[in-house]
Amino acid sequence: MPRSSELRGIILMAIAMLGVPMVDGIAKYLSAQYSPLFIGWARYAVACLVVIPMAYRAHGMQLFPDTQRFAHLVRTAFLVTAMTLYFLAIARIPISLAVSAYFVGPVVAVALSVLFLKEAMSWRKGLSLALGFVGSLVVLQPSGDIEIGLIMAFGAGLFFALYLIATRQASQNSDPIKTLAFQCVIGTVLLSPQAAFTFEIPQLDVLWLFAGLGVISAIGHLMTILAFRLADASTLSPLVYLELVGSAIIGFMIFSEIPTLTTVAGAALIIISGLVLLRRSATKKTRGHRK
Numbered sequence: 001m002p003r004s005s006e007l008r009g010i011i012l013m014a015i016a017m018l019g020v021p022m023v024d025g026i027a028k029y030l031s032a033q034y035s036p037l038f039i040g041w042a043r044y045a046v047a048c049l050v051v052i053p054m055a056y057r058a059h060g061m062q063l064f065p066d067t068q069r070f071a072h073l074v075r076t077a078f079l080v081t082a083m084t085l086y087f088l089a090i091a092r093i094p095i096s097l098a099v100s101a102y103f104v105g106p107v108v109a110v111a112l113s114v115l116f117l118k119e120a121m122s123w124r125k126g127l128s129l130a131l132g133f134v135g136s137l138v139v140l141q142p143s144g145d146i147e148i149g150l151i152m153a154f155g156a157g158l159f160f161a162l163y164l165i166a167t168r169q170a171s172q173n174s175d176p177i178k179t180l181a182f183q184c185v186i187g188t189v190l191l192s193p194q195a196a197f198t199f200e201i202p203q204l205d206v207l208w209l210f211a212g213l214g215v216i217s218a219i220g221h222l223m224t225i226l227a228f229r230l231a232d233a234s235t236l237s238p239l240v241y242l243e244l245v246g247s248a249i250i251g252f253m254i255f256s257e258i259p260t261l262t263t264v265a266g267a268a269l270i271i272i273s274g275l276v277l278l279r280r281s282a283t284k285k286t287r288g289h290r291k
Contacts, residue, residue, distance in 0.1 A: 009231030013239045016223040021246035023216050024086075024095050025254050026209050031091035034200055039213065040084045041195035042202075044187040046214020047221075054222075055181035064182045065174040072174070072182050075166035080187045082159035084194070085152045092149030094257040099247040100139050100267040101153035105160035107132030107273050112165050128273040135269030138262055176225040184218075241271050 027039050055063045065072055082105075089098045111129055113119045140150060202210050227236055244267055251257035259267075 006231040009227040009229070009236060010239065012223045012230070013227035013236045014242055016220045016227065017239055017242040018246040019216055019220050019223075020243050021095065021099070021250045023213055023220070024090055024099070024247060025250040026213055026216075027087050028090045028095060028255065030206065030209055030213075031087070033206075034202070035198035036087035036091045037084065037191075037194040038198040038200065039210075040080070040087050041188065041191040042210050043083070043213040043217055044080070044184055044191055046211055047218040048184045048188055048214070050215055050218040051177075051181050051184045051221075055177050058177050059175070063178060063185075065178045067174070069182075071166065072179065073186060075163050076183050076186045077190060078159050078163035078166055079183065080190050082156045082163060084191070085156035085159065089149045089152035089156060093147055093153065094259070094263075095251040095255070096244070096248045096257060096259040096267075097139065097150065097263050098153040098156075099244055100263055100270065101136070101150055102157045102160065103241075103244065103267070103270050103274070104132055104136050104154060105157035106164065107270065108158055108161035109164040112161055116165065124276055128276045131269050131273035131276065135266045135273060138266035138269060140266075141262060180218075180221055180225070241274070244271070 023043070027036065027043070030039050052063065082102075086098065086102055089101075107128060110125050114121050114125065136154070140154070248259055251259070
């Protein structure tokens with residue numbers, strides 16, 4: 001793979017991960033006046049307006065994946081549940097704390113893959129689980145009062161882990177644009193009941209913020225898709241943790257939130273637990289190239 005292409009992939013991934021907290025910040029700001037349930041629906045509905053025309057231009061009326069649609073439905077259900085819980089969480093607790101708890105998801109996915117997909121347990125996986133568990137305890141601080149928003153953030157991380165497992169089960173040959181179109185449309189449908197009960201006509205001065213929710217989300221997804229076409233997963237995966245940096249910046253600049261030392265320490269352990277697994281994947285990939 002040409003070095004210039006890999007660099008473009010890294011840049012796209014970094015921008016996408018730093019941009020995701022912008023969506024979180026908008027959602028948290030809007031949650032002061034609108035229900036997080038309605039905000040979650042609006043994010044998917046606006047994203048449809050961006051993705052569907054793109055999918056139609058690329059594939060005509062064949063907008064959705066051709067195979068394993070039930071698997072795609074399940075993974076979309078897990079994803080929208082994770083997003084809804086996360087939006088409910090950031091309406092109650094600082095963004096940096098919520099995203100630290102949310103990032104336990106990939107670690108939980110390791111345990112689920114061993115239990116349900118019968119993947120082999122290794123010392124790296126065991127170390128990752130141990131570090132992730134300790135990091136979660138540090139963030140949660142079970143000796144004190146447990147904030148409901150923090151529980152929701154951990155719940156979001158759990159459903160994100162289920163989404164990752166469902167993604168492994170789904171076909172890996174689906175066109176990414178079709179997959180994204182399916183997620184946007186079905187996600188909007190699944191979230192419509194909660195939006196109907198919490199619907200409130202947005203005021204004109206915040207319409208651009210509601211639009212930004214979907215547009216930034218869609219652009220972030222597309223940039224991530226392009227990034228993985230230009231660079232290896234083992235190169236891009238560590239950049240996911242830039243979302244923690246972006247969340248801390250948004251929280252401080254917009255909401256004057258300063259992460260506590262325990263949040264930083266717990267987040268650091270969770271990041272290390274993820275990097276342990278990434279190191280394993282990179283090593284296996286390198287050995288494969290040597291063969």
